[in-house]
Amino acid sequence: MQIEFKSADGVSHERLIEAFTNGYQRYFVSVALNQKILLHMIRADSVDLPSSLVAMNGDKIIGLAAIARRGWTSRLAAMGIVPEFRGKKIGTALLKRALDDARGRGERAMVLETIEQNEPARRLYQAAGFKTVRRLVGYACANVAPAPDSALDEIDPLDVSERVAQWSMPDLPWQIAPQTLAAMNPPHRGYGLGPAFALLTDPFANPITLRSLVVDPFKRKQGWATRLVRALAAAFPEKTWRFSAHVPEEIPFQFFNSLGFEKDKRTQLKMERSLLV
Ligand SMILES: CC(C)(COP(=O)(O)OP(=O)(O)OC[C@H]1O[C@@H](n2cnc3c(N)ncnc32)[C@H](O)[C@@H]1OP(=O)(O)O)[C@@H](O)C(=O)NCCC(=O)NCCS
Numbered sequence: 457m458q459i460e461f462k463s464a465d466g467v468s469h470e471r472l473i474e475a476f477t478n479g480y481q482r483y484f485v486s487v488a489l490n491q492k493i494l495l496h497m498i499r500a501d502s503v504d505l506p507s508s509l510v511a512m513n514g515d516k517i518i519g520l521a522a523i524a525r526r527g528w529t530s531r532l533a534a535m536g537i538v539p540e541f542r543g544k545k546i547g548t549a550l551l552k553r554a555l556d557d558a559r560g561r562g563e564r565a566m567v568l569e570t571i572e573q574n575e576p577a578r579r580l581y582q583a584a585g586f587k588t589v590r591r592l593v594g595y596a597c598a599n600v601a602p603a604p605d606s607a608l609d610e611i612d613p614l615d616v617s618e619r620v621a622q623w624s625m626p627d628l629p630w631q632i633a634p635q636t637l638a639a640m641n642p643p644h645r646g647y648g649l650g651p652a653f654a655l656l657t658d659p660f661a662n663p664i665t666l667r668s669l670v671v672d673p674f675k676r677k678q679g680w681a682t683r684l685v686r687a688l689a690a691a692f693p694e695k696t697w698r699f700s701a702h703v704p705e706e707i708p709f710q711f712f713n714s715l716g717f718e719k720d721k722r723t724q725l726k727m728e729r730s731l732l733v
Pocket of ligand 1: 538541
């Protein structure tokens, strides 16, 4: 079996979308990539096609490793091998090549997020030297108690990303890092209420995902985030509200619980591999 790895640069978007879809067959959730999502990954998540890799068997793409890059860090943004080629150590070799390339570019770490219950992926990453940094959890609530509030203000989503950069914990998962949030345009929306700020997906769709929620550190534990979420629930009634599984586990469950949110069953792990050792 002859397998070759090559840069995804120059591979047509149509073929990449197909490779992505095929590599994520029999996955936990159905992955339906399209041109719009691919372009969003390139723009918002900093996916770098020249650094991304495809695995070829002849002229057939049988796997891919999408690589995003920011400063000294790269991120394994997607990794998939078509089902008939799984379990043959192709994932192991592809990941080794991605790590070698990143080291060769002078980067210092590679990060990723993976579904904790995805045993093959977790084993692959651990064997390649990735260590768990933190568990990430998601929440959902279909009946947030609404509380109309005249202090609720729509603001530029970019302003929310700046507050997150200033006030949030360092080392957030890539999907909710301030650099990712800074690329969120309408129909995403930003809101502020006093010292509390939120960035949400299109509020006219259902569910609405809260991509970020942040409060001035000097004004915490005074109910501002709760007031903001309830005001949003009043502004956009009868919606299910979600936090994707990107929320660091150390953020107190009590906050989500008191608003009626329930924890998702599926969790993610943020993992990191130093490239200095
Ligand atoms: C995860 C994935 C990329 C691994 O690629 P692969 O080429 O099959 O992996 P390898 O053959 O190199 O094996 C890597 C590890 O996974 C384990 N593994 C492979 N298939 C497995 C299975 N069905 N069940 C349990 N473990 C499995 C291997 O045993 C190996 O671990 P080990 O070294 O401890 O034995 C592949 O399973 C896949 O594409 N899955 C669907 C997409 C996905 O989950 N992507 C990851 C998103 S974070």
